[in-house]
Amino acid sequence: MAKKTVNVALIGTKFMGKAHSNGLRQVARFFDMPVEPVMKVICGRNPKETAAAAKQFGWEEASTDWKAVINRKDIDVVDISSSGEWHHPMAIAAAKAGKHIICEKPLANNLKQAEQMTEAVKKAGVSNMCGFSYRFAPAVATIKKMIQKGELGELYHFRACYQQDWIVDPEFPLNWRLQKKTAGSGTLGDIGAHITDMCHNLVGPIDSVCATMRTFVTERPIADSAATIAAKTGQKRTGKKGKVDVDDAAIFLATIKGSRTLATFEATRFAPGRRNYNCIEIYGSKGSVIWNQEDMNVFQYYNCADPGHVQGFRRVHATDPGHPYTQAWWPSAHIIGYEHLFTHEMYDFITQLGKKKVTYPTFEDGLACQRVMDAVERSTKSKRWEKV
Numbered sequence: 001m002a003k004k005t006v007n008v009a010l011i012g013t014k015f016m017g018k019a020h021s022n023g024l025r026q027v028a029r030f031f032d033m034p035v036e037p038v039m040k041v042i043c044g045r046n047p048k049e050t051a052a053a054a055k056q057f058g059w060e061e062a063s064t065d066w067k068a069v070i071n072r073k074d075i076d077v078v079d080i081s082s083s084g085e086w087h088h089p090m091a092i093a094a095a096k097a098g099k100h101i102i103c104e105k106p107l108a109n110n111l112k113q114a115e116q117m118t119e120a121v122k123k124a125g126v127s128n129m130c131g132f133s134y135r136f137a138p139a140v141a142t143i144k145k146m147i148q149k150g151e152l153g154e155l156y157h158f159r160a161c162y163q164q165d166w167i168v169d170p171e172f173p174l175n176w177r178l179q180k181k182t183a184g185s186g187t188l189g190d191i192g193a194h195i196t197d198m199c200h201n202l203v204g205p206i207d208s209v210c211a212t213m214r215t216f217v218t219e220r221p222i223a224d225s226a227a228t229i230a231a232k233t234g235q236k237r238t239g240k241k242g243k244v245d246v247d248d249a250a251i252f253l254a255t256i257k258g259s260r261t262l263a264t265f266e267a268t269r270f271a272p273g274r275r276n277y278n279c280i281e282i283y284g285s286k287g288s289v290i291w292n293q294e295d296m297n298v299f300q301y302y303n304c305a306d307p308g309h310v311q312g313f314r315r316v317h318a319t320d321p322g323h324p325y326t327q328a329w330w331p332s333a334h335i336i337g338y339e340h341l342f343t344h345e346m347y348d349f350i351t352q353l354g355k356k357k358v359t360y361p362t363f364e365d366g367l368a369c370q371r372v373m374d375a376v377e378r379s380t381k382s383k384r385w386e387k388v
């Protein structure tokens with residue numbers, strides 16, 4: 001019997017467009033899928049670039065008209081992988097058109113937009129995912145199961161630092177991530193969103209925060225083309241400079257609803273040498289875990305019950321049979337990469353289409369993250385603890 005299929009439209013042809021395309025193309029080739037995604041149309045701004053992306057990434061068609069694409073009768077799922085300012089209008093339109101929606105993180109550029117988007121998908125009754133990709137790392141999914149089974153006991157501390165260094169060079173041009181009108185915020189909404197969600201995913205809802213943020217480089221050269229994070233600073237210059245009106249780094253303390261856990265967060269793009277160092281440390285009454293994305297296939301585990309002569313952090317390969325998602329890939333310790341997180345996202349979303357209770361992060365989770373980031377911005381201004 002022919003497999004059921006769902007037609008997907010992707011909006012975005014850059015970094016996330018590429019990652020989502022790969023995930024959609026691979027998922028049914030590696031996972032046993034009752035429903036298969038069909039890569040119908042990719043949508044971008046520039047006709048030539050979008051046609052090239054369709055060919056390179058494996059889409060049937062290319063379009064530069066996102067409104068028309070979202071309203072096509074033959075489209076079942078809309079994947080929003082565009083820059084931040086487009087998440088809100090596209091998601092509202094897709095919900096109105098009754099499409100299931102995948103939206104990259106952060107959900108929106110501000111709290112009001114996130115509330116409206118979440119309201120819209122609830123009203124439309126469509127499946128909706130916010131792409132917090134690191135939840136889909138087998139090691140992180142394993143840590144979540146350990147915590148749920150009480151293997152770490154009461155959690156005393158959650159520590160997360162997400163450090164990058166791609167804009168340390170003041171000559172790096174002013175791209176969309178460095179402007180409030182397109183990104184909503186800087187490091188906070190980009191990578192601070194990931195570690196905020198990670199706390200929600202593993203520990204519990206953040207209740208109050210005490211925060212501060214900093215912009216180290218306050219103006220940058222305006223490049224002659226939309227500089228992406230992969231762009232080197234050798235791009236041709238327009239000679240003009242533009243103001244950076246978002247944060248380069250955000251740090252905050254947090255308390256957790258209904259628990260005694262203390263949480264600390266650091267998100268920065270000014271940590272030279274840290275390329276994509278997304279690191280969590282959790283310390284509990286029965287044991288501790290440490291995981292970082294730059295070494296994503298393993299996590300360190302300390303079990304308080306180990307006999308004294310062998311106590312210490314052990315490296316656990318989250319690639320053995322039985323670890324989440326490993327059924328699709330390779331034998332133990334043959335390892336997977338960043339791109340597999342997006343295949344896992346697509347696996348969960350597509351196999352759970354239409355279900356009420358789902359395992360993946362939804363717009364509700366995106367909204368919960370947005371509420372925390374709003375409190376971080378309020379606390380930075382008030383210099384006091386702020387309730388989420």
Ligand code: SOE
Nearest residue numbers: 015133164190191194229276
């Ligand atoms: C840039 O900071 C970025 O591309 C983030 O936007 C992604 O969410 C993260 O996975 C990698 O770094």
